[in-house]
Amino acid sequence: MTYPRMTAITLTRKTAALLMLPVLFLICLLVTGCLAAPPNTDWATPTTAASTAGAGDEIQNVLDTYGGAITAKDRNQLASVLDPQNPDFVRRQQEFLDRVQDVPFAQYQVRLVSRAGGAPGTITAKVDISYRFQGSFSALPEPRRAAFYLVKRQDGWKLSGDASQAALGKPSDAELWDLGTVRVVSGDHALVMYHPGSEDPATRVRDYLDAAYPRLVATLPGTNLPKVPVKVFDDKGQIDLAFPGKWQEWTGGASRDLGGSAGQGGEIIIAADLFQETASSVPGYNRKMVGHELTHVALFPLTGDNTPPFLLEGLADYVAGENTVSLLKDKLSGGGSFSPSLRDLYQPSGFDVLLNTDAAALAYEEADTAVAYLEKQYGNDKVLSLLQAFKKPDGAGSQDQRVDQAWRTVLGVSWDQFEQDWRNYVLSQ
Numbered sequence: 001m002t003y004p005r006m007t008a009i010t011l012t013r014k015t016a017a018l019l020m021l022p023v024l025f026l027i028c029l030l031v032t033g034c035l036a037a038p039p040n041t042d043w044a045t046p047t048t049a050a051s052t053a054g055a056g057d058e059i060q061n062v063l064d065t066y067g068g069a070i071t072a073k074d075r076n077q078l079a080s081v082l083d084p085q086n087p088d089f090v091r092r093q094q095e096f097l098d099r100v101q102d103v104p105f106a107q108y109q110v111r112l113v114s115r116a117g118g119a120p121g122t123i124t125a126k127v128d129i130s131y132r133f134q135g136s137f138s139a140l141p142e143p144r145r146a147a148f149y150l151v152k153r154q155d156g157w158k159l160s161g162d163a164s165q166a167a168l169g170k171p172s173d174a175e176l177w178d179l180g181t182v183r184v185v186s187g188d189h190a191l192v193m194y195h196p197g198s199e200d201p202a203t204r205v206r207d208y209l210d211a212a213y214p215r216l217v218a219t220l221p222g223t224n225l226p227k228v229p230v231k232v233f234d235d236k237g238q239i240d241l242a243f244p245g246k247w248q249e250w251t252g253g254a255s256r257d258l259g260g261s262a263g264q265g266g267e268i269i270i271a272a273d274l275f276q277e278t279a280s281s282v283p284g285y286n287r288k289m290v291g292h293e294l295t296h297v298a299l300f301p302l303t304g305d306n307t308p309p310f311l312l313e314g315l316a317d318y319v320a321g322e323n324t325v326s327l328l329k330d331k332l333s334g335g336g337s338f339s340p341s342l343r344d345l346y347q348p349s350g351f352d353v354l355l356n357t358d359a360a361a362l363a364y365e366e367a368d369t370a371v372a373y374l375e376k377q378y379g380n381d382k383v384l385s386l387l388q389a390f391k392k393p394d395g396a397g398s399q400d401q402r403v404d405q406a407w408r409t410v411l412g413v414s415w416d417q418f419e420q421d422w423r424n425y426v427l428s429q
């Protein structure tokens with residue numbers, strides 16, 4: 001079964017937490033399997049129903065024509081596969097095409113997953129939808145599931161309605177273009193999509209992303225990202241429609257892994273209202289947030305299941321130019337133990353379980369200083385080698401053993417020694 005795996009979603013939290021934006025709890029929200037599968041994903045494909053026998057290729061051809069029409073923005077081609085007897089559906093599909101006029105799809109693929117017969121000459125088709133953009137990542141991302149009704153007319157099968165609610169048990173998640181017309185501003189490294197009211201934040205996101213790119217390449221040599229897609233939603237309400245139940249907390253920006261391979265890449269999601277609010281209340285935050293999320297997109301293909309999350313968050317802040325140490329220095333000079341420790345933050349779930357803003361802010365200070373120390377003491381190449389060490393298949397053993405082994409192999413020091421060196425480094429700042 002190829003239902004899309006859930007993606008890691010990373011929120012920039014720290015600065016916002018320090019600066020009195022709405023209360024923030026989880027820092028790095030890894031969505032787990034509990035939200036993954038809608039009902040009926042194993043919907044059987046009947047092979048005996050007379051009304052659908054042999055219709056597989058025909059249906060896929062209709063879907064290919066539909067996807068091709070969207071890529072080419074061809075109204076007549078689109079109309080050729082829509083059922084004229086359902087004018088409301090036809091109107092909504094034409095409106096969809098109008099809304100994506102500016103969106104540079106390189107490919108819009110609708111793939112038949114399964115079908116079920118209804119009344120004679122009707123089919124409900126479950127499909128996977130995925131798309132990629134010109135100048136952006138080359139491989140199709142993990143698809144989104146949707147469903148259509150089709151009816152057989154004299155000149156062939158036609159799309160005749162949205163069957164998502166009936167076939168999937170819920171409406172299909174909203175895309176940016178389901179919520180309004182989409183405009184695009186493009187930079188050297190960004191492809192920013194937004195609704196007409198959000199041109200100002202969209203333009204600034206593009207500029208911040210382009211400005212952050214050289215530091216990203218300096219920190220992660222060999223990075224060569226195509227244009228990174230950025231979707232600017234008007235507000236959190238829209239984001240909840242696009243990613244229902246997944247992002248309870250919101251600080252204005254997040255990044256999202258679009259698949260397991262580098263070719264699939266990632267995207268950045270922005271909430272325009274919070275972005276604007278933050279622009280005036282916390283100068284400089286948005287610029288750092290965009291650099292932070294861009295770094296996550298570059299790190300997705302370098303990340304394995306056991307990669308210490310403090311490396312990822314610390315690198316993202318390192319590129320963003322974020323380096324506060326106020327809380328951490330107090331804790332370290334106090335001499336006692338504190339939570340989370342840097343050791344807690346190499347556990348794969350280390351950033352998922354932070355329960356309050358102080359813990360969140362402290363966690364980021366630890367991540368930031370650990371990466372700053374790694375960069376200063378050992379250099380870029382060793383940081384990259386550490387990432388590579390965790391990209392390999394796990395092997396046996398605990399995370400403690402894996403981390404200690406990687407540190408010894410790559411840096412020539414035990415974890416314990418590193419932790420002590422890091423404490424001394426922070427105290428000397």
Ligand SMILES: [Zn+2]
Pocket residue numbers: 010011012028292296312313316
């Ligand atoms: Zn992050």
